[in-house]
Amino acid sequence: MALRHAVLAALLDEELSGYQLAKAFDTGVANFWHALPQQLYAELAKLESDGLVSGREVVQDTRPNKRLFQVTEAGLAELDRFAASVNKPSFIRDDLLVKVQAADHVDTDELIAQLTERAAFAEAKIELFGGLLRRMRGDRSEEKFLRHGARIGPYLTCLRGLAFEQGNRDWCRRSAAILRERRTAHAQR
Amino acid sequence: MALRHAVLAALLDEELSGYQLAKAFDTGVANFWHALPQQLYAELAKLESDGLVSGREVVQDTRPNKRLFQVTEAGLAELDRFAASVNKPSFIRDDLLVKVQAADHVDTDELIAQLTERAAFAEAKIELFGGLLRRMRGDRSEEKFLRHGARIGPYLTCLRGLAFEQGNRDWCRRSAAILRERRTAHAQR
DNA sequence: GCCGAATAGTCAAAAAGGTGATTAGTCACT
DNA sequence: AGTGACTAATCACCTTTTTGACTATTCGGC
Numbered sequence: 509m510a511l512r513h514a515v516l517a518a519l520l521d522e523e524l525s526g527y528q529l530a531k532a533f534d535t536g537v538a539n540f541w542h543a544l545p546q547q548l549y550a551e552l553a554k555l556e557s558d559g560l561v562s563g564r565e566v567v568q569d570t571r572p573n574k575r576l577f578q579v580t581e582a583g584l585a586e587l588d589r590f591a592a593s594v595n596k597p598s599f600i601r602d603d604l605l606v607k608v609q610a611a612d613h614v615d616t617d618e619l620i621a622q623l624t625e626r627a628a629f630a631e632a633k634i635e636l637f638g639g640l641l642r643r644m645r646g647d648r649s650e651e652k653f654l655r656h657g658a659r660i661g662p663y664l665t666c667l668r669g670l671a672f673e674q675g676n677r678d679w680c681r682r683s684a685a686i687l688r689e690r691r692t693a694h695a696q697r
Numbered sequence: 698m699a700l701r702h703a704v705l706a707a708l709l710d711e712e713l714s715g716y717q718l719a720k721a722f723d724t725g726v727a728n729f730w731h732a733l734p735q736q737l738y739a740e741l742a743k744l745e746s747d748g749l750v751s752g753r754e755v756v757q758d759t760r761p762n763k764r765l766f767q768v769t770e771a772g773l774a775e776l777d778r779f780a781a782s783v784n785k786p787s788f789i790r791d792d793l794l795v796k797v798q799a800a801d802h803v804d805t806d807e808l809i810a811q812l813t814e815r816a817a818f819a820e821a822k823i824e825l826f827g828g829l830l831r832r833m834r835g836d837r838s839e840e841k842f843l844r845h846g847a848r849i850g851p852y853l854t855c856l857r858g859l860a861f862e863q864g865n866r867d868w869c870r871r872s873a874a875i876l877r878e879r880r881t882a883h884a885q886r
Numbered sequence: 887g888c889c890g891a892a893t894a895g896t897c898a899a900a901a902a903g904g905t906g907a908t909t910a911g912t913c914a915c916t
Numbered sequence: 917a918g919t920g921a922c923t924a925a926t927c928a929c930c931t932t933t934t935t936g937a938c939t940a941t942t943c944g945g946c
Contacts, residue, residue: 540794
């Protein structure tokens with residue numbers, strides 16, 4: 509039950525519909541959790557029936573009606589309880605790393621292509637996160653924002669996401685370069 | 698079905714028993730995947746019945762007997778097939794980040810304590826990975842090893858693990874420092 | 887001689903997470 | 917008039933992961 513808390517944390521800042529929440533989980537929230545729309549709708553329903561969020565119907569003329577959810581007092585209490593619980597250690601879980609682990613036994617060209625693609629993907633996320641951070645801090649410097657801004661939580665998690673993707677990009681580029689070099693050396697033998 | 702491939706990748710270098718594999722998944726292999734012993738035993742059984750690994754009984758005098766597994770030709774082919782498949786994008790999934798996202802609504806002291814603990818944990822992993830890397834490259838320089846060494850796969854994934862934990866440590870320390878500063882500022886108001 | 891830790895492995899069930907398909911209306915464009 | 921993208925959401929499975937036991941044997945320390 510951790511998706512539960514990720515949803516609560518995501519709803520702290522704004523009242524969102526399931527659909528908007530799904531968007532958020534695709535971009536910013538993905539820094540700390542990932543989930544598909546179906547999971548979110550299911551989780552929202554459970555959270556509502558447990559009284560941790562409350563939804564209100566919003567009738568729209570030009571679009572399908574939607575339900576906006578906000579965290580209740582009970583939801584905040586649940587988050588507090590969660591915040592005091594022990595953490596499971598975090599770990600990377602990544603297909604691409606499994607492939608690199610087997611690098612000496614699988615097709616090198618394919619691997620280099622995938623590393624290059626992942627580096628580009630990481631680069632795109634870096635841009636995205638850079639923009640999100642700029643939007644959050646507005647015209648303040650990062651230092652000032654972190655000292656005096658309200659709601660620094662999302663900013664801090666975004667910083668972690670940014671660093672993670674920078675790490676991804678750098679490692680992918682370096683690994684691809686190393687594999688390319690070895691391939692060349694092998695071909696020349 | 699990615700645990701499957703993580704197990705195959707882990708067995709490439711050495712013939713291991715389920716128990717040893719579980720150890721490996723607790724330290725080095727955890728760089729790219731994580732799993733509990735029960736999962737590994739179950740996965741090994743499935744892999745064997747699918748002919749992707751083969752096990753041989755080793756009778757031991759002083760210890761309970763064990764079964765050592767190695768990857769078969771079919772297993773290598775399966776890994777190759779997997780290496781050519783598309784990657785799911787990787788993402789962080791971390792309780793602690795969820796808590797930090799909610800930083801402005803939960804107990805700051807508790808959060809600082811958890812960030813500090815996590816930083817220490819990351820530091821320990823950094824030491825561990827540093828040692829693993831030294832052992833793998835022996836007396837060669839990293840550059841030389843990566844150019845000419847056999848089996849650089851595990852080395853590369855370990856480098857990623859190292860960078861990840863360094864990122865964790867740095868971010869945890871910085872976040873804790875920021876929260877401490879804000880707490881002080883708040884108390885002085 | 888007992889206790890706890892380490893080796894080696896297994897079973898069953900619950901919780902969590904993921905996939906695919908489908909509905910239905912609007913909007914913009916071609 | 918048709919195509920595809922966007923908003924908004926639901927249904928029905930399926931797979932993976934986690935939790936919590938339980939069985940044996942051996943080694944080291946007290």
